[in-house]
Amino acid sequence: MSTSDISLTAGMRTNLLNLQNTSNLLNRTQQRLSSGKQVNSALDNPTNYFAAQSATQRAGDLSARKDGMSEAVQTVAATNAGITAITGLIQAAKGIAQSALSTSDTNVQSKLAAQYDTIRTQIDQMSSDSGYRGLNLLSNTGGAPTTLTVTFNENASSALAVVGFLGNSSGLSLTQAGGAGGNWQATSSITADSARMDSAITSLRTSTQTLAANLNIITTRQGFTDNMISTLQTGSDNLTLADMNQEGANMLMLQTRQSLGTTSLSMSSQAAQSVLKLF
Numbered sequence: 001m002s003t004s005d006i007s008l009t010a011g012m013r014t015n016l017l018n019l020q021n022t023s024n025l026l027n028r029t030q031q032r033l034s035s036g037k038q039v040n041s042a043l044d045n046p047t048n049y050f051a052a053q054s055a056t057q058r059a060g061d062l063s064a065r066k067d068g069m070s071e072a073v074q075t076v077a078a079t080n081a082g083i084t085a086i087t088g089l090i091q092a093a094k095g096i097a098q099s100a101l102s103t104s105d106t107n108v109q110s111k112l113a114a115q116y117d118t119i120r121t122q123i124d125q126m127s128s129d130s131g132y133r134g135l136n137l138l139s140n141t142g143g144a145p146t147t148l149t150v151t152f153n154e155n156a157s158s159a160l161a162v163v164g165f166l167g168n169s170s171g172l173s174l175t176q177a178g179g180a181g182g183n184w185q186a187t188s189s190i191t192a193d194s195a196r197m198d199s200a201i202t203s204l205r206t207s208t209q210t211l212a213a214n215l216n217i218i219t220t221r222q223g224f225t226d227n228m229i230s231t232l233q234t235g236s237d238n239l240t241l242a243d244m245n246q247e248g249a250n251m252l253m254l255q256t257r258q259s260l261g262t263t264s265l266s267m268s269s270q271a272a273q274s275v276l277k278l279f
Helices: 008-034 046-101 105-129 185-240 244-278
Strands: 148-150 158-165
Touching: 008 244, 046 105, 046 148, 046 158, 046 185, 158 185
Parallel strands: none
Antiparallel strands: 148 158
């Protein structure tokens, strides 16, 4: 037997319908309280749902870009550490050259030249060891300077190219002590090598300034990205989050309404129950 075959009074049908509506509202309120959102699907509010979803997706894409920026910061930091160490080695080599200029003992000059060449070897090793996760801005890639590309936005239309340079003895024009002869027995050869070291230090300082400027750009974009992600997430929440105080009050009101509806339905059925008194 279907429910349409059962005859109910008008009052009972009205009360039953009200109870069903109250039950649906209770279920909706319980979902909002459990999820914290008043818009949980496109059925609740299509406009707000898809707008919030778009903002959340963009925030996720920007968050993924933050990882690339963090890695870029570490790569630049590794390069800067290499430049600092190489600069220190060149300054030590300058001290050796000054010692060679202050003596006329050829044996001492030869030993000092050997020390200088040892430092050149260390510069080469330091340059090759200044990479981070396989990317070294102090080396060449296929004969060209290594370039680090940092992407800032979700569609890769905003980016920064950090161009490295060859930071070994060859790239800094630091030749063997005294040229091919490999000694510092001529004052002119010592002076020439000292001038090359001065030029190398100047080049390293210029490169450091460029790296510092690029690092400042990257860190500034990191802060901007953090703020943008927060803005997008807040905007998404404003479109979908529920007012928990209001929903809690709604829950209490609906529970009261449901209780009263049940009582009303019971009272409506009393007229039908009175027929039993005839038997």
